[in-house]
Amino acid sequence: MNPKNIRIKDIATKAGVSEGTVDRVIHNRGKVSDEAAKKVQLVLDKLKYKPNLIARTLGKNKNYKIAALLPDHSNDDYWKQSYDGIKLGEIQLAQFGINFSVDPFFFDMHSKESYLEASLKLFHSKPDGVLVAPLFSFGSKPFFKKLKEARIPFILINTQLQEVGALSFIGQDLFKSGSLAAELISYGLTKPSTFAILHIDEDLGNSVHLQEKEHGFENFISQQHKQQGHLVKSFVLGSPESETFIPQLREVLTLQNLAGIFISTSKGHIVAQLIKQSSAHIRVIGYDLIRENLTCLQNGTIDFLINQNPMRQAKLGVQTLANQLIFKKVPPPLHLFPLEIITPQNVSTYLSHEGNQSGISI
Numbered sequence: 001m002n003p004k005n006i007r008i009k010d011i012a013t014k015a016g017v018s019e020g021t022v023d024r025v026i027h028n029r030g031k032v033s034d035e036a037a038k039k040v041q042l043v044l045d046k047l048k049y050k051p052n053l054i055a056r057t058l059g060k061n062k063n064y065k066i067a068a069l070l071p072d073h074s075n076d077d078y079w080k081q082s083y084d085g086i087k088l089g090e091i092q093l094a095q096f097g098i099n100f101s102v103d104p105f106f107f108d109m110h111s112k113e114s115y116l117e118a119s120l121k122l123f124h125s126k127p128d129g130v131l132v133a134p135l136f137s138f139g140s141k142p143f144f145k146k147l148k149e150a151r152i153p154f155i156l157i158n159t160q161l162q163e164v165g166a167l168s169f170i171g172q173d174l175f176k177s178g179s180l181a182a183e184l185i186s187y188g189l190t191k192p193s194t195f196a197i198l199h200i201d202e203d204l205g206n207s208v209h210l211q212e213k214e215h216g217f218e219n220f221i222s223q224q225h226k227q228q229g230h231l232v233k234s235f236v237l238g239s240p241e242s243e244t245f246i247p248q249l250r251e252v253l254t255l256q257n258l259a260g261i262f263i264s265t266s267k268g269h270i271v272a273q274l275i276k277q278s279s280a281h282i283r284v285i286g287y288d289l290i291r292e293n294l295t296c297l298q299n300g301t302i303d304f305l306i307n308q309n310p311m312r313q314a315k316l317g318v319q320t321l322a323n324q325l326i327f328k329k330v331p332p333p334l335h336l337f338p339l340e341i342i343t344p345q346n347v348s349t350y351l352s353h354e355g356n357q358s359g360i361s362i
Helices: 008-015 019-027 034-047 053-060 077-094 112-124 137-149 174-186 208-224 245-252 268-278 291-299 310-327 347-352
Strands: 064-071 100-107 129-132 154-157 168-171 194-200 231-237 258-263 283-287 304-307 334-336 340-342
Touching (some): 064 077, 112 137, 174 194, 174 208, 174 258, 174 304, 194 208, 208 231, 231 245, 268 291, 291 347
Antiparallel strands (some): 304 340
């Protein structure tokens, strides 16, 4: 018998039970005796029966609602790519005829209070699943506890938080990402050198993703360059609009034997020009293919970018939640992206490749 043509009636006949019993076993709803369940399962296994999950979903005519907790992307191209990834995932699901919506809840990425307020509004919206970029670790754990108690599955993107009960984390291994930056910045240097890590307008104490990058960077230098005597200095600069920003940056540029600067976020373009004007030999490593960084890469003021694929992270997050909610497919706890190194030489071919999911092109 062709598995595609198997009817519930056929299974019921072979198992010697009612059609209602078969339906309850297949859809895991209602009470069924152990004996009856075993009979049905034996028939299902023998016939290699697989239910038509899409047809089942369409038949329910249920509108699944995902809520996304993201930084406001109004003035940030990195998070604009994340938002575009969410919308792209939503569109792709709609192409299958699945009633699936994604409601964004935005917060000010520089305000803990805004994050807490947005997470509270999200929770009270009673979503079926949640996609979160947990930039503020301190306020995330109580929020995740509420989601777990309400049995609402959630997926983390961009920042991995251990032991919070997430269905999955989608993004990069940030510790290794920081190590990669250190490898790029120190390659070929044999004389004692100083490397600066810049966190621009960030709350480092509550930003696990930035701490992980910094730890990875420091670990690589200490482990791989014990003999060279390299030094790593970390700096948290204020807002680029503040009067103190340029003086703070100039102070960094006076470091003795400064050979490289690693910017921990997508804000490398803000400082790249001034760094290279100070000393052309200083290597500049940044993150992410946003348009401003692309320009710096092309004009030589940024040497390397580590691309985190925010659009793909968000799109995959939506798709993963859909698979879990609709098809009960359990994802792997970690979905780690490759650490992509973008250089002036490979950026054009990267952006023109069909697999490019940065949202920009040249």
